[in-house]
Every structure is written in C-alpha cells, then in structure tokens.
C-alpha cells in the first residue's frame with residue numbers, strides 16, 4: 376500500500392511526506408547531536424533521523440556489562456560549551472556506559488535537541504536530485520523528505536556484525552550481540568554462557584559475565600593485547616584541576632596526534648638498554664590504558680622496537696594466567712597496537728577461574744549452533760546463552776546499509792567497492808552537499824572521537840553558512856583532489872606498522888570486504904591544519920555549483936577554536952616519518 380501524507384507510523388507519530396529542510400542528519404549519536412545543535416545555531420532548519428529509540432548512538436546500543444569508554448572521561452566529552460564542561464561531573468576515571476548515555480541525554484535536553492529528532496526511524500534511501508539540487512531521503516517509517524544537505528552521522532562502529540552461523544535459529548536460548556544489547560538487565564546467574572569473540576567488547580564484558588555465569592566458554596579466533604585500565608572513582612582533585620582551566624586543557628588535547636592528552640616519550644626504544652626499557656614499560660603500564668603506547672616514539676613504526684613492547688605485554692599475560700597453555704593461547708604474536716588496543720579490568724585474571732574455558736577457533740572456525748550449544752572441530756560446547764562479541768562492519772558498514780545515490784544515479788556502494796574514496800574524509804566526489812562526520816579518510820577512530828566529531832561539524836557548519844553567503848547550491852570535491860587525498864592517506868598509513876595486520880581498520884574482520892586502511896593516520900592536528908587550509912582558501916579542492924561559482928574568503932563562525940598554530944615540532948608529517956610520534 377502506498378503511503379499517504381499522514382499515515383500513522385508504528386511509533387505513533389505521523390510520517391513526514393514532502394517536508395523540506397536545509398539539512399537532514401542521519402544518526403543521533405554524539406555526531407548527530409552536535410551537528411543539529413550547530414546548524415540550528417547558524418539558522419538552518421534540520422531534521423535528524425535515528426534508528427534507535429533514543430540519543431547516544433554507541434552508548435544507546437552497547438549496553439553490555441562492562442561497557443565503558445577507554446579514553447579518560449575528563450577528555451571523552453564535548454568541548455564546545457564551557458558551562459557544559461563545568462556542570463557535568465564524571466564518577467569514574469573511565470565512565471561506564473549508563474553514565475555516558477545519561478550525559479548524551481543531558482546534552483540533548485539542555486540544548487533542546489530532541490524536538491528535531493525522529494527516533495525509531497531508519498533512513499533507507501538518500502538520492503540526489505540533480506534538477507532540484509536536493510537530497511531526497513526516505514525512511515522505514517514512510518517519511519519522504521528533502522534537504523539541500525545530507526549529513527551522515529552514522530558512526531564508525533555502529534553496523535553490528537552478526538556472523539551468519541549455521542543453526543543460529545535453532546539455538547533455543549537467547550543470542551545477544553554486544554552492540555545491540557537489550558535494555559532490560561540480562562541475568563546470567565546459573566547459566567552456561569558462550570562468548571564468541573575476544574575483541575574490545577568481549578574483553579570488557581567477560582570478567583563481569585564470569586562473575587554470574589555457571590560456566591563461561593570463550594571462543595577465540597585471534598588473541599588481543601590488552602592493558603589494564605586501573606579504573607576507579609574519579610579523583611576529585613584531578614577533576615577540579617582540569618576544570619580550573621578546561622579550555623586550556625582542551626587546547627592541549629587538540630594539539631596531540633590522538634586528539635587526547637597523555638604524556639608520551641618521543642625517544643626510540645632502541646636508545647634504552649634492555650633494563651631501562653623494562654622500567655619504562657613498567658612505568659607506562661602502571662599508568663594503564665591506551666597511553667601505554669606512548670612509552671617510546673617508534674613503537675608503531677619500527678618492528679624491532681615493537682617486538683620489545685609486544686614481549687613485555689606477553690610476559691604480563693604469562694605472569695597473570697596460571698595455565699601456561701591458556702596463557703600461550705591468549706598471547707598475540709602480531710604487532711602490538713596494530714589492532715585497536717584493548718583496555719580491561721581483570722580480563723586475563725578471569726581465565727584462572729575454574730568455570731571459565733577458552734576454546735581456540737583459529738584453525739577450526741565455529742561450525743554451527745545447535746539447540747543447546749556451539750560446535751567447533753566436531754566438539755559441542757553446551758550453552759544456555761550465546762553472546763556474540765563479533766564487532767562491527769567498521770567505518771563504512773552503516774553507509775553500505777543505506778541506498779545512497781549521487782550524480783547520474785551512482786551508488787556510493789558501487790563507488791566504494793574497492794574501498795572508500797573521500798576528500799579529507801568529509802565528502803566524496805559525485806555526491807554534492809553530502810557530508811560525513813568522521814568519514815573514512817579522516818582521523819576518526821584514531822583520535823578521540825568526540826574531538827574528531829566536533830572539528831568535522833564545525834567545518835561543515837561553517838561551510839554551509841559560507842554557501843548561504845555565496846548563494847551556492849552545491850559543493851563537492853574535485854576528483855583530482857580526492858585522488859590525491861586517497862593516495863596521501865595510503866602513503867601515511869604505509870609508514871605505520873598499523874597497516875600491516877588484519878584488523879577492522881582495514882576491514883579484515885568481515886569476509887569479502889576490500890582491504891584498505893580507512894582512517895587517516897597522519898595525526899589529528901596535521902589533519903585539522905589541512906582542513907583549515909582548504910577552508911581559508913575558500914574551500915580549495917572543492918567546487919561550488921560544479922565550478923560555475925567562484926568562492927571567496929569564508930567567515931569563521933564555529934571553526935575558530937581549530938584555527939590555532941600547529942606544533943610542527945611534535946606532530947608534523949616529517950616527525951611521523953622520522954618515527955617519533957606515537958599515534959595510539
């Protein structure tokens with residue numbers, strides 16, 4: 376049946392048919408929320424569509440036990456509003472998911488954002504109409520709206536990867552995915568639980584599930600390195616000292632390759648003796664978390680240097696896990712930090728519990744699920760509950776799940792079939808007025824993501840306002856600039872050991888995906904500088920109205936805080952090439 380203008384949708388709201396906006400934003404995580412706030416501030420009309428039932432994105436969906444940020448809470452938060460910074464208090468060094476979700480809701484309420492968001496609504500189609508120079512957007516709730524700008528705030532880690540295990544429908548108990556966790560509490564008491572996967576979500580949840588479960592069987596394809604978080608209650612003196620000059624602290628974060636602040640050492644690991652290195656690693660280990668990688672400057676650039684930190688981390692595993700065979704299975708032999716480094720609270724210790732079992736599926740993948748278990752290598756492991764901690768189709772997964780078409784009906788999926796192609800990770804040629812928050816080709820997951828989000832949004836909002844000043848209908852990158860940027864992203868990736876292993880950074884966790892290193896690894900400030908240079912030159916590398924309109928010097932509205940001198944000494948490409956910049 377065809378939808379009419381005022382069909383009631385299953386969520387009880389009326390579908391929006393024919394409504395027009397300046398901007399449509401897809402997604403109401405931290406990216407979509409800040410985009411909405413920013414474009415409204417500049418006087419644009421905006422509608423946000425969100426597949427989930429509330430705001431928060433990652434923190435709405437990932438409700439699994441133990442979910443928390445692995446960038447310190449004092450840094451993992453918005454920086455655009457000083458009073459927001461001052462009024463919010465975090466209870467722990469690394470905030471748990473419910474608290475981050477509460478923060479997202481607080482922001483949405485404080486800035487009155489929810490009235491422009493349509494929840495429980497998935498965008499299914501976004502098609503550029505070349506006659507009207509507008510995007511036509513359709514949703515699974517019957518909405519059919521149009522906008523000059525289509526802004527994807529769909530998230531880098533939002534398309535859950537649920538492997539199509541044979542027999543999954545025959546399994547009699549519940550099957551959960553960590554990225555689609557139920558809202559009600561899941562009680563594992565007395566249950567035989569199977570956890571599939573040993574990535575970050577598994578590493579966070581396993582210690583907590585083990586505390587409740589009767590038995591816990593963990594199915595591991597690849598072991599991962601993990602560093603203790605040493606999480607605990609927020610040190611109120613520390614929080615006070617940061618709040619005394621939050622904007623100064625934020626500026627220090629922005630100047631770091633990672634977009635977050637931690638002390639790091641730019642010396643080579645080779646410059647120290649074996650004993651000194653051990654001491655240095657121990658000092659950084661005791662600080663815990665991602666900053667562990669800051670112990671030396673060449674750990675992600677020099678394989679021999681990396682071998683030293685990898686062996687230190689393996690020794691830590693051996694010192695914790697009592698059964699040498701299990702310790703061996705849990706010890707990765709690949710480049711340390713090549714995959715996203717995990718941060719844990721008691722992960723390896725969990726394997727000393729008598730009711731916890733590790734099953735290696737590296738050579739014999741899971742064959743099938745039965746009514747009451749998981750089968751690998753001909754052996755059935757009993758389970759009442761299966762938890763799939765199998766990650767995401769990272770970076771491009773949520774784009775792939777929408778039918779996005781640009782000029783000449785070209786599908787984005789088709790354009791990106793050999794890997795994503797963008798200019799600055801902000802936009803892609805042939806898709807006018809189409810912006811991507813933390814898109815592939817930008818630092819995104821290699822920087823503190825809220826920093827990445829805010830910088831992208833400010834750049835986009837200023838660009839939209841500039842177009843309004845110019846009277847421009849469309850903006851899109853030049854093919855030549857896009858080609859050059861893609862080449863540069865690859866060139867920089869090749870400098871780092873990060874590009875050498877099978878990780879979700881290169882799409883390797885999903886069979887059949889092209890292997891391309893997707894985030895920009897050149898460092899956050901270098902990247903910001905590139906965006907500024909383009910903007911300051913009237914959006915160099917882009918054309919307005921297909922080249923029919925000349926640009927001029929744009930007004931700086933929201934991007935002022937990003938227009939700061941770059942500390943070339945620490946973060947230049949030359950420094951990266953000289954192997955001195957740790958990019959965790």
Ligand SMILES: Cc1cc2nc3c(=O)[nH]c(=O)nc-3n(C[C@H](O)[C@H](O)[C@H](O)COP(=O)(O)OP(=O)(O)OC[C@H]3O[C@@H](n4cnc5c(N)ncnc54)[C@H](O)[C@@H]3O)c2cc1C
Pocket residue numbers: 401402403404405406407424425426427431432433434435437442443444445446451496497498499528529530531532533576773776777812813822823824825828
């Ligand atoms: C478990 C976990 C822990 C993390 N910890 C950290 C951390 O410590 N530090 C850090 O910097 N980053 C972390 N991240 C990355 C995290 O994703 C980002 O920090 C940030 O939350 C991303 O915000 P976003 O708005 O860009 O995307 P998301 O939060 O992923 O939001 C995207 C939203 O878009 C919606 N959406 C997607 N497709 C559609 C569609 N077709 N129609 C409608 N809606 C759609 C989704 O439902 C989702 O709500 C973590 C990620 C995970 C999964």
